[in-house]
Structures are given as structure tokens and as C-alpha cells.
Amino acid sequence: MSDLVRDILTGALVLVSAVMCLAAGVGLIRFPDVLSRLHAATKPQIFGLMAVTLDVAVNNLTLATVTLVVAIVLFQALTAPMAAHLVGRAAYTSEHLRSDILIIDELSGRGRH
């Protein structure tokens, strides 16, 4: 690939990941309670990571780099939902959410453990 194309691609992907991170920051401020802030925290995190790691892969296509990049993205894609699930459960059991803005509370009948 010519140098110009790589420059444009790198710039675009860096900007995508920067805007994603900004969206995460703004989402943290704007959302009312912990559960919705969880949305803001986890979505851009994985997309930002993908943009950046794709970027690094685009620049030096050696096998070692690509495997490490795939490892990072896979690792993050597997563990980020788990962490978000745990934080969400902890938020639910210790009443951090505002039930006035909840539409359906599926766990309400099942007793708080």
C-alpha cells in the first residue's frame, strides 16, 4: 500500500478511536445511574480498542504483531462483558439503580440474593 493510503487509514482509525473514547467520557457524565453509565463505559471501550489495534496492524503487518493484536482484542472482548455483568449485578443488589427510569424490572420477583 502506498504511504499516502496508510497515512489516511491510520489517521482515520486514530480519530475513530479518539471519538469513541470521548463518547465514553461524555456518556459517563450524561447518564443518570450506574447501569446506564455501564453502557457508556463498555461499548466504546471495545470499539476504541479495535480501531487502535487494527491501526497498529495496518502499520506493520508482521505475524507477531497481528497475533498479539488479535490476542488483545479477543481478551478484551471476552472479559469486558464479564466485568460489566458483575458490576451490573453488584449495582442491582446494592440498589444503585433508579427504578423510576426502569422500563421492565425482570429481577424484581425473584428476591434479592
Add this chain to the structure above:
Amino acid sequence: MGIVIAIAGVLFAASALLAVYRIVRGPSVLDRVVAGDVLVSTVICALGAEMAINRHTDNLPVLLVLALFAVLGSFSVARFLPKRDRA
């Protein structure tokens, strides 16, 4: 290329400041955990952006370790949060 660096730098700084603001102000522990996660992922993205722009992959393993720390942080706090921690 210089413009991209400037814009990305400002965006990363803004998102990090917002995350720190949420950490300072966050009413409950869980807000701080979530904001900490966002802060660490901003650092990860900033590191990756720097690597992409300067065309080197020296601190790629740093990305991996940072990703691990962010996740382990939220694991531990979420696991050992007291049941009745008021918001």
C-alpha cells in the same frame, strides 16, 4: 498528520478529564469503578494511537497488561462490594 495528532490528543484529554471528573464526583463506589475502567481504556487507546502514528509496536504488550488491569479492577470491586452500600 499533525492535525490528526492535535485532534486526537484533545479528544483523549477531554475524555480522560471527564472520567476523572466522574471518579471525583461519582456518588457510589460503582461509578468510580466504571469511570476507572473508562480512564484505563482511554489510556489504552491513546497508547495505541501513539503507536499507530509513530509506526512502532514497542508497547503493544503494555496494551495487553493495561486491558487486564482494567478488567481485574472491576472484577474485584464488584465481587466484594458490601450488600447495602447506599448510592
